[in-house]
Amino acid sequence: MAALGVGALAVPVLLEARVTRSERAAGESxxxxxxxxxxxxxxxxxxxxxxxxxxxxxxxxxxxRLLESPFSLVRVAAYWNSxxxxxxxxxxxxxxxxxxxxxxxxxxVIVAVGAVKNFGYPEFFxxxxxxxxxxxxxxxxxxxxxxALLAGAVEFVSRVAERYRxxxxxxxxxxxxxxxxxxxxxxxxxxxVDFVAAEMAALRRAxxxxxxxxxxxLPTSTPVRVSQWWRTRDQGDSLAVAARIADIVxxxxxxxxxxxxxxxxTVYMDGAATPWQRTLVDARVEQVRRSGKMFMVTEGQSEPWxxxxxxxxxxxxxxxxxxxxxxLTNYNETMRWSTPAHPVYAYLFWGAEYWVxxxxxxxxxxxxxxxxxxxxx
Numbered sequence: 001m002a003a004l005g006v007g008a009l010a011v012p013v014l015l016e017a018r019v020t021r022s023e024r025a026a027g028e029s030x031x032x033x034x035x036x037x038x039x040x041x042x043x044x045x046x047x048x049x050x051x052x053x054x055x056x057x058x059x060x061x062x063x064x065r066l067l068e069s070p071f072s073l074v075r076v077a078a079y080w081n082s083x084x085x086x087x088x089x090x091x092x093x094x095x096x097x098x099x100x101x102x103x104x105x106x107x108x109v110i111v112a113v114g115a116v117k118n119f120g121y122p123e124f125f126x127x128x129x130x131x132x133x134x135x136x137x138x139x140x141x142x143x144x145x146x147x148a149l150l151a152g153a154v155e156f157v158s159r160v161a162e163r164y165r166x167x168x169x170x171x172x173x174x175x176x177x178x179x180x181x182x183x184x185x186x187x188x189x190x191x192x193v194d195f196v197a198a199e200m201a202a203l204r205r206a207x208x209x210x211x212x213x214x215x216x217x218l219p220t221s222t223p224v225r226v227s228q229w230w231r232t233r234d235q236g237d238s239l240a241v242a243a244r245i246a247d248i249v250x251x252x253x254x255x256x257x258x259x260x261x262x263x264x265x266t267v268y269m270d271g272a273a274t275p276w277q278r279t280l281v282d283a284r285v286e287q288v289r290r291s292g293k294m295f296m297v298t299e300g301q302s303e304p305w306x307x308x309x310x311x312x313x314x315x316x317x318x319x320x321x322x323x324x325x326x327x328l329t330n331y332n333e334t335m336r337w338s339t340p341a342h343p344v345y346a347y348l349f350w351g352a353e354y355w356v357x358x359x360x361x362x363x364x365x366x367x368x369x370x371x372x373x374x375x376x377x
Contacts, residue, residue: 012222012271012274012276012277013221013222013223015271015274016221016222016223016269016270016271016274016277017259017267017268017269017270018267018268018269018270018320019262019265019266019267019268020265020266020268020320021264021265021266021320022258022261022264022265022266022306022307022312022319022320022321023264023312023314023317023318023319023320024317024318024319024320024323025316025317025318026316026317026318026323026324026363026365027318028365029323029324029325030323030324030325030327030328030365030368030369030372031368031372033325033328033329033332033369034332035328035331035332035372035373035376035377036331036332036335036336036377037335037377038335038338038344038347038373038377039338039343040343041335041338041343041344041345041346041347042072042073042108042345042346042347043071043072043073043346043347043349043373043374043377044071044072044073044074044075044107044108044110044346044347044348044349045066045071045073045074045075045348045349045350045352046074046075046076046077046119046120046298046299046348046349046350046352047062047063047066047074047075047076047098047352047353048077048119048120048353049062049063049094049098050079050120050121051120051121051310051353051354052353052356054309054310055310055313055353055354055356055357056357057353057356057357057360060097060101062353062356063098063101064101065356065359066352066355066356067101067102067104067105067107068105069370069371069374070374071107071374072107072108073107073108073109073110073171073346073348074102074107074108074109074110075109075110075111075112075119075174075298075348076095076098076099076102076109076110076111076112077111077112077114077118077119077120078095078111078112078113078114078118078156078160079114079118079120079125080114080115080116080118080125080126080127080130080153080156081125081126081127081128082094082125083095083156083160084127084130084156085127086129087127087129090159092163099111099164099167099169099170102169103167103169107169108169108170108171109167109169109170109171110170110171110172110173110174110213110348111160111164111170111172111173111174112173112174112177113156113157113160113161113173113174113175113203114153114156114157114160114176114177115152115153115154115156115157115176115199116141116149116153116176116191117176117177117178117179117183117191118176118177119177119298119299121309122183122184122186123177123178123183123184124183124187126149126152130148130149130152131149132148135187135189136189137187137188137189138188138189139189139190140189140190140191140192140234140235141189141190141191141192141195142191142192142194142195143192143194143195143198144194145192146195150195150198150199153195153199154198154199154202157175157199157202157203157206158202158203158205158206161173161203161206161207162206162207165206165207165209165210170210171210172210172211172212172213172247172248173203173207173210173211173212173213174212174213174214174215174250174298175196175199175200175203175212175213175214175246176191176196176199176214177215178215178216178217178238178252179191179196179214179215179216179238179241179242180192180193180196180232180235180236180237180238180241181216181217181228181231181232181237181238182231182232188231190231190232192235193235193236193241193245196214196241196245197245200212200245200246211247211248211294212246212247212248213242213246213247213248213249213250213296213298214238214241214242214245214246214248214249214250215238215242215249215250215251215252215298215299216237216238216239216240216241216242216249216250216251216252217237217238217239217252217254218239218251218252218253218281218284218285219280220253220254220255220269220271220272220277220281221269221270221271221272221277222271222277223269224269225280239251239284239288242293243287243288243291243293244291246293247293247294248293248294248295248296248345249288249291249293249294249295249296250295250296250297250298250299251285251288251295251296251297251298251334252297252298252299252350253297253299253300253301253330253333253334254299254301254305255270255272255273255301255326255330255333256268256269256270256272256301256305256320256321256322256326257269257301257305257321258305258306258307258321259307260307261306261307261308266306266307266320268320268321272333282336282337285337289339289342294345295337295342295344295345296344296345296346296347296348297334297344297346297347297348298348299348299350300330300331300334300347300348300349300350301322301326301330301350301351302322302326302327302330302331302349302350302351302352302354302355302366302370303322303350303351303353303354303355303366304318304319304320304321304322304351304354305321305322306319306321311351311354313354313357313358313361315361315362315363316363318365322351324365324366324368324369325369327349327351327366327369327370327373328369328372328373331347331349331373334347335347349370349373351366352370354366355367355370
């Protein structure tokens with residue numbers, strides 16, 4: 001019986017995996033991809049100052065360049081270890097400047113308050129002075145097991161909300177990042193639902209007037225789907241928890257990503273377009289709809305996800321995991337999820353700093369693909 005189960009899994013895995021060259025010649029294919037209408041869906045980006053710095057870009061200049069485009073929404077992150085670099089000393093100047101720039105551009109903002117996890121690698125931003133030691137691998141980090149960490153997280157979330165709740169530009173808060181899922185492949189600890197619920201209560205006390213977003217990763221391949229189910233089976237994954245306790249459910253959608261490099265070739269999971277994965281994805285989105293909650297795309301893949309931390313940017317070449325045309329096709333695919341009764345509330349393109357890097361180096365394809373969506377949707 002076990003052999004039959006393994007065999008049943010092996011077939012879709014083989015059909016979803018790709019071993020291919022990671023670099024492809026850059027072309028103009030994006031220019032002929034149709035653009036789906038967005039209806040009432042808000043369009044925007046996430047801004048990662050640390051990723052801009054990793055690319056050798058100036059953070060403020062990068063944000064200013066992006067804000068020139070006519071989208072409506074920006075997601076920014078309150079990184080705990082940057083804001084409280086020293087015990088009890090909270091420095092909000094960098095985040096203040098980001099909100100100031102967004103407001104001057106006439107756009108709205110989602111503030112991701114953390115505290116433990118937030119978007120952007122390495123997704124873990126607890127100051128060292130708030131930890132007694134490394135979080136225990138393979139275990140839940142709960143209100144009972146880590147009361148001091150929870151107390152600090154509650155204080156931080158409250159401080160962020162109290163600082164920015166009087167800004168009219170703030171549309172919503174985001175609590176944690178893929179809150180109860182394991183932290184990538186580097187760590188196997190997970191936040192407990194009781195930990196996140198206590199943060200949620202603090203955030204609602206600090207600002208009861210705005211909705212709270214919680215996001216989760218949407219699997220698009222069999223190995224990722226099985227792994228995520230197995231590792232979160234005790235309390236549900238982040239999408240399930242978001243549907244229970246958040247106001248808006250955020251979906252992180254990455255149809256193609258690398259597993260491992262093999263010289264000039266890379267192993268990719270590329271299963272999103274298979275009939276069975278589309279059916280499973282649609283069923284999961286329908287579960288979110290049936291929760292009665294609003295939902296959005298918090299991360300729509302618009303930059304490469306290769307087998308390294310920072311996506312490569314080879315001159316006159318594009319990376320297989322996300323070429324310029326995929327910025328459009330990934331957006332188009334998620335617009336299928338919209339219905340008149342349950343529209344996609346917002347779509348945030350993930351990877352805007354990468355577009356600026358490419359544009360600086362003479363390749364405007366990603367930026368032009370984004371502008372096509374803004375102009376034609």
